[in-house]
Amino acid sequence: MPHLTDPRPQLTERLREHGIGPTHQRIEIARALFARMTHLSADQVLAAVNARHAETSKATVYNTLKLFVEKGLVREVIVDPTKVFYDPNMAPHHHFYDVETGEITDIEADRIAIGGLPSLPPGKVAAGLDLIIRIRSGA
Amino acid sequence: MPHLTDPRPQLTERLREHGIGPTHQRIEIARALFARMTHLSADQVLAAVNARHAETSKATVYNTLKLFVEKGLVREVIVDPTKVFYDPNMAPHHHFYDVETGEITDIEADRIAIGGLPSLPPGKVAAGLDLIIRIRSGA
DNA sequence: CAGGAGTCTGGACTCTGTCTAACCGCCCGC
DNA sequence: GCGGGCGGTTAGACAGAGTCCAGACTCCTG
Ligand SMILES: [Mn+2]
Ligand SMILES: [Mn+2]
Ligand SMILES: [Zn+2]
Ligand SMILES: [Zn+2]
Numbered sequence: 007m008p009h010l011t012d013p014r015p016q017l018t019e020r021l022r023e024h025g026i027g028p029t030h031q032r033i034e035i036a037r038a039l040f041a042r043m044t045h046l047s048a049d050q051v052l053a054a055v056n057a058r059h060a061e062t063s064k065a066t067v068y069n070t071l072k073l074f075v076e077k078g079l080v081r082e083v084i085v086d087p088t089k090v091f092y093d094p095n096m097a098p099h100h101h102f103y104d105v106e107t108g109e110i111t112d113i114e115a116d117r118i119a120i121g122g123l124p125s126l127p128p129g130k131v132a133a134g135l136d137l138i139i140r141i142r143s144g145a
Numbered sequence: 146m147p148h149l150t151d152p153r154p155q156l157t158e159r160l161r162e163h164g165i166g167p168t169h170q171r172i173e174i175a176r177a178l179f180a181r182m183t184h185l186s187a188d189q190v191l192a193a194v195n196a197r198h199a200e201t202s203k204a205t206v207y208n209t210l211k212l213f214v215e216k217g218l219v220r221e222v223i224v225d226p227t228k229v230f231y232d233p234n235m236a237p238h239h240h241f242y243d244v245e246t247g248e249i250t251d252i253e254a255d256r257i258a259i260g261g262l263p264s265l266p267p268g269k270v271a272a273g274l275d276l277i278i279r280i281r282s283g284a
Numbered sequence: 285c286a287g288g289a290g291t292c293t294g295g296a297c298t299c300t301g302t303c304t305a306a307c308c309g310c311c312c313g314c
Numbered sequence: 315g316c317g318g319g320c321g322g323t324t325a326g327a328c329a330g331a332g333t334c335c336a337g338a339c340t341c342c343t344g
Contacts, residue, residue, distance in 0.1 A: 065324060085223060087221070089301090090226045117261055118261050118263070119259070119260040120260075121257070121260065124257070126278075127241065130243070131281060132280055134278075135277070137275070137276050138277075139265075139274050145270060168291070170291085186331090187331080187332080188331080201292085202293045203294090203332090208292085226300090227330075229332090
């Protein structure tokens, strides 16, 4: 009996709740994201999942991350022009992005008030609102 | 005598104000951006500059856009995970991003009030604040 | 005219992400 | 048990954005 509870049954349940068939690879990818609760790139997910021994291909990591986004299990964070990060925190929130280190930090949404949002162009609906505060080490 | 005034002297002056030596290629790249006053990708700049006949290499377009950003002549807009857009509008402002068409539209900064910004991590200074409203065609 | 700093360039290269066609594994009907 | 079917996985080829490099060009200066 492991000291800490095995997270896999919880992850399996979470995948099912989102209409995602829980395969071995999908559970491991979800575990990489939800165990750390940090912002990981596809490459970092691939490395994390295959850390002990090769389990999952690059194609499956990309396919699965796209599926997770479609199903609302994780969201994309677009701050670095060279790669997408995946965020297991689905609560409304914003981000600090350190342009020197690449570090991404959450900002709780209710700490920030955004007022006077303009009306959307006709026939359009909002699909998301991203607020990114770019920071660097002090002058 | 051309019907409209030649924009090149004005562009030359603008480059000099930013400490950028005004070469032929740099003037043409600046013209592509400031004549249109829209958000262009590096590829679109390359195409615009070479529309009549080949004038400027891909390497020079990338080098020059990076130089323009360093010198504060234009800014990057990071909304599309596959490419960077360059924005000649340096006034503080935000963006609509249509996730279906890729269209980027400006939102004047003074229409939006952002309150309760959290204190920055210690030793860090703000390098920029980006607000992106992702939109798509209505349900 | 020689030297040198700054700039420009083709093309090779890297990296992220996509695609394809084969393959695997599980379930289900027989 | 046996044969299909079907969703899922895979290696590796491929595509596109962006970088790097070594050579060439431009222009100024001594
Ligand atoms: Mn890129
Ligand atoms: Mn990319
Ligand atoms: Zn986050
Ligand atoms: Zn803009």
